[in-house]
Amino acid sequence: MFSKACEYAIKATIYIAQQSHQNRRANVKEVAEAVNAPEAFTAKILQQLCREDILSSIRGKQGGFIFDIDKQKKIKIFDVVTIIDGDGLFTNCGLGLQKCSSVNPCPVHDDFKAVRDGLINMVQKYSFYDLAIRTESGLAWLK
Template identity: 85%
Template sequence: MFSKACEYAIKATIYIAQKSHQGGRVNVKEVAKSVNAPEAFTAKILQQLCRENILASIRGKQGGFTFDIERQKEIKIYDVVRLIDGDGIFTNCGLGLHKCSSENPCPVHDDFKPVRDNLIAMTQKYSFYDLALRTENGLAWLK
């Protein structure tokens, strides 16, 4: 459903949120390993998340990536999906038609619209704080 880049971004952001709860910072290598992603690809994704002020990066020997707890409570899965993949998954036609709408529906429009609406609701429901707590408490995992 989401691109590989988006999947890696979501998992990496959850992992960094988790480590930030514990007061730690993580480097690219550790993040990439924890989410089974290529290191160079992970670095690009993390840079993009930092440019958009979702994550913070601290340079140097004691540096690494962090995710402010208060910011974790504000940022939802939806925000990362829109940043990495754009909003097409939330707005585009289920069959990929350019002119699909309620007035000019594709053959699956009425069935696909609730799926898309549920996806929007789900991605706007969970903050990265919520997701980090779930993984910390063993209710979910990233691998």
């Protein structure tokens, strides 16, 4: 459903949130290993999340990526998905038709609308703080 880049971005952001709870910075190599993603690809994704002010990075030997706790509580999965993949998953026709709408529906319009609405609710429900807590407590995993 999400692109590979988006999947990596979500998992990396959760991982960095976890590390930030422990007052630790995570470097690119560590993040890539933790989420089973290519290191160069992970670096590009993390740079994009920093440019969009989701994550922060500190250069140097003691540097790395951090995710402010207050931001974690505000930033939802939806925010990262729209940064990486755009909003097409939440707005486009399930069959890729250009003029699909409730007035001019495609053959699966109503069914896909229900799926899309459920997805929107899910990605707007969870903050990265929530997700980090779930994984830290062993209720969920990143690998």
